[in-house]
Amino acid sequence: MACSLGTINSYIVSAGVAIIVIIIIFPLSCSNAQAQTNIAFNPVDQFSIPAYNGSISFAVNGTYFTATFENNSWTFTNLLLTGSAPLENFEVSTQNSNLTILSYLTSNITGFQIEQLRYVVEGRGKQIVNLGLGPEESGLSPIYEWSVVVNGKTFLSEGADWSVSNDGTMTINGESGNVSLVHFNFSDFGSSASNSNLPFYQQHSVVIGIATTVAVVVVIAVGIKVKNKEKPSESG
Amino acid sequence: MTWENPSYIILPVFALIVVVGIYLIFKLAKDKTSKISSLRIFVQISAVFAVFMGLILGPFDVPLFQPLGPSPRSLLVGGNLLGNQFPDGFSVPILACYYPNGRTVTCPIWQLQAYIFPFWNYSRGYDVLYSTSGLEKIGIVIGLIALASIILGRFFCGWLCPFGLYMDVLTRIRKATRLRHLHFSEKTNTALAQSRYIIIAVFLILSVIFGSYAIFGHQLIPGTSPGGPEGTEAGNVGFLNEPFCQVCPMRPLCVFIECALGSMKWSYVSKITYGPLWSLGSYVTSVDLAVLIAFTILALAYRRFWCRICPLGGLTALFSSFTPFKQIAMTRLNKNEQKCTKCGVCKRVCPTQATDVFEKKGGDVTESRCILCARCVEACPYDDALELKFAGKTMMKSRNWLEQ
Numbered sequence: 001m002a003c004s005l006g007t008i009n010s011y012i013v014s015a016g017v018a019i020i021v022i023i024i025i026f027p028l029s030c031s032n033a034q035a036q037t038n039i040a041f042n043p044v045d046q047f048s049i050p051a052y053n054g055s056i057s058f059a060v061n062g063t064y065f066t067a068t069f070e071n072n073s074w075t076f077t078n079l080l081l082t083g084s085a086p087l088e089n090f091e092v093s094t095q096n097s098n099l100t101i102l103s104y105l106t107s108n109i110t111g112f113q114i115e116q117l118r119y120v121v122e123g124r125g126k127q128i129v130n131l132g133l134g135p136e137e138s139g140l141s142p143i144y145e146w147s148v149v150v151n152g153k154t155f156l157s158e159g160a161d162w163s164v165s166n167d168g169t170m171t172i173n174g175e176s177g178n179v180s181l182v183h184f185n186f187s188d189f190g191s192s193a194s195n196s197n198l199p200f201y202q203q204h205s206v207v208i209g210i211a212t213t214v215a216v217v218v219v220i221a222v223g224i225k226v227k228n229k230e231k232p233s234e235s236g
Numbered sequence: 237m238t239w240e241n242p243s244y245i246i247l248p249v250f251a252l253i254v255v256v257g258i259y260l261i262f263k264l265a266k267d268k269t270s271k272i273s274s275l276r277i278f279v280q281i282s283a284v285f286a287v288f289m290g291l292i293l294g295p296f297d298v299p300l301f302q303p304l305g306p307s308p309r310s311l312l313v314g315g316n317l318l319g320n321q322f323p324d325g326f327s328v329p330i331l332a333c334y335y336p337n338g339r340t341v342t343c344p345i346w347q348l349q350a351y352i353f354p355f356w357n358y359s360r361g362y363d364v365l366y367s368t369s370g371l372e373k374i375g376i377v378i379g380l381i382a383l384a385s386i387i388l389g390r391f392f393c394g395w396l397c398p399f400g401l402y403m404d405v406l407t408r409i410r411k412a413t414r415l416r417h418l419h420f421s422e423k424t425n426t427a428l429a430q431s432r433y434i435i436i437a438v439f440l441i442l443s444v445i446f447g448s449y450a451i452f453g454h455q456l457i458p459g460t461s462p463g464g465p466e467g468t469e470a471g472n473v474g475f476l477n478e479p480f481c482q483v484c485p486m487r488p489l490c491v492f493i494e495c496a497l498g499s500m501k502w503s504y505v506s507k508i509t510y511g512p513l514w515s516l517g518s519y520v521t522s523v524d525l526a527v528l529i530a531f532t533i534l535a536l537a538y539r540r541f542w543c544r545i546c547p548l549g550g551l552t553a554l555f556s557s558f559t560p561f562k563q564i565a566m567t568r569l570n571k572n573e574q575k576c577t578k579c580g581v582c583k584r585v586c587p588t589q590a591t592d593v594f595e596k597k598g599g600d601v602t603e604s605r606c607i608l609c610a611r612c613v614e615a616c617p618y619d620d621a622l623e624l625k626f627a628g629k630t631m632m633k634s635r636n637w638l639e640q
Contacts, residue, residue: 206321207372210379217386221564221627228628 038063047074054094059102089132097125113185121176130169145184151177254282268637272614280401290338291499313340320367327380329552330397336490337499345548347377349443349478385555389567393549394609399486403535410536418537425589429605432550439480446476485528491519539587553604566627573598575621582612
């Protein structure tokens with residue numbers, strides 16, 4: 001006896017095969033840096049800066065894609081420490097001190113973006129750090145702020161103890177101990193401000209899209225209803 | 237352990253398993269009176285995995301989410317996709333609770349409550365920044381519910397809702413013990429169905445009342461304004477803005493299962509539960525626990541008891557079972573009057589005691605109580621007497637299984 005579910009059987013199998021083919025092909029065609037091989041490191045590994053009498057190490061295991069030494073500075077790409085957020089581009093140097101990176105954390109739980117780098121410094125030298133956050137915009141109302149805290153209680157002052165250049169490079173002078181660099185990004189706070197420059201249809205693209213889709217589906221449904229009404233009804 | 241975008245492997249594998257599973261059920265299920273039921277429970281289980289896919293996919297070990305356990309309470313669909321215009325996830329008319337870890341879609345009832353309060357204007361939300369007003373987000377939610385309802389109606393309830401699966405599992409447990417289920421009278425069942433609309437209206441009004449301090453600038457009920465940050469006793473008062481979520485049984489069910497699986501820490505859950513008898517909490521309270529226990533017992537006695545009063549089901553039914561939406565709903569249950577012998581099997585097997593399939597003479601017999609589970613189609617012993625149709629095409633139809 002023909003299975004009454006035979007029709008839906010073939011529809012579903014055909015649709016399912018099509019979906020699987022699309023899902024498998026799509027990510028393969030878009031595969032990019034996910035195929036890269038990262039290099040692992042552990043706390044024993046040292047990244048020396050002989051000319052500056054300094055070295056960089058990490059307190060935990062991690063991986064990076066590349067680590068290049070140029071101009072007495074180490075640049076890591078796709079750096080990922082265990083228990084930390086990924087760092088796409090991390091440039092670090094240290095003079096007359098040894099620097100051990102503890103963690104890199106990010107958060108927008110407060111409604112604006114925060115990044116925090118924690119490290120331990122041995123020796124009173126100079127540390128130069130760039131977290132790859134991009135250039136700092138200047139103006140009457142700065143939308144970025146940095147804070148540097150040593151040993152959990154001493155806030156260092158900008159100018160005297162640390163400085164930041166236009167490209168976002170932080171320089172911290174003469175401190176040792178546990179250092180915490182925190183970067184606050186207020187530019188997205190009240191993101192209506194950032195969206196207000198967009199045209200109306202872009203600011204409200206989601207609701208416009210949903211409304212359009214509903215209208216299209218209603219039109220299609222009405223069309224189907226009319227078409228089925230024109231067929232002779234079997235159901236009384 | 238940190239996973240690097242495992243979705244490229246997990247999603248295709250999941251899709252393959254679902255398709256192969258459906259095919260095998262069609263091919264291997266011999267008992268024609270339970271083939272659709274077997275298919276349905278498989279689809280329900282697959283839907284649960286899809287809804288909570290974030291528990292399987294990473295990223296794991298995100299320090300921000302450490303207190304919640306090893307998996308993130310983050311969104312897979314709609315969160316980053318739609319940006320800050322609509323960052324809480326796609327609204328799908330199933331009880332995909334907002335609170336547990338790893339969910340991919342969001343319960344529309346939570347969204348309606350959250351967007352009534354306190355986000356009339358551009359503002360911060362729950363750890364997010366919205367670039368759209370509360371009214372606009374409510375419009376999006378209603379649009380998505382309408383879309384889902386016009387296309388599939390209460391098919392979501394019968395085939396995709398995780399809490400529906402929970403009740404179906406309870407039904408199977410009851411059947412295994414050979415206990416008979418109970419029936420409501422038609423009058424009681426109708427009253428329960430009508431109570432859905434009252435329930436949703438009451439809780440949305442309560443959401444406005446409890447959120448009045450933000451909406452109108454002063455508290456309509458003293459003590460409803462949060463006095464501290466989220467996660468503290470004073471701050472948890474703010475959760476009264478989502479009054480339905482304080483009584484919904486899905487939230488504690490999800491939390492308990494995730495704690496049992498290890499994807500949420502009970503120490504964290506209990507830490508943010510306060511007051512005598514847990515009167516206030518971010519995840520579990522005495523009220524929603526009591527509701528879960530009550531509905532578990534009731535679902536053992538009455539099939540799909542929650543579905544009879546589910547306000548989300550009522551919302552879905554509004555857009556699929558009542559004029560003018562009923563005229564254009566794409567998924568329907570159709571009856572052929574000539575082939576129906578009024579044997580009453582359809583009425584007996586219906587888990588929500590929907591009666592139009594038996595009472596009505598012919599044509600479209602979909603009603604607001606019907607969850608389109610197709611149990612009647614499966615049980616009806618007459619060829620083509622009942623059909624489940626989508627866009628006018630027959631997807632399933634009854635067959636004479638008596639002559640197998």
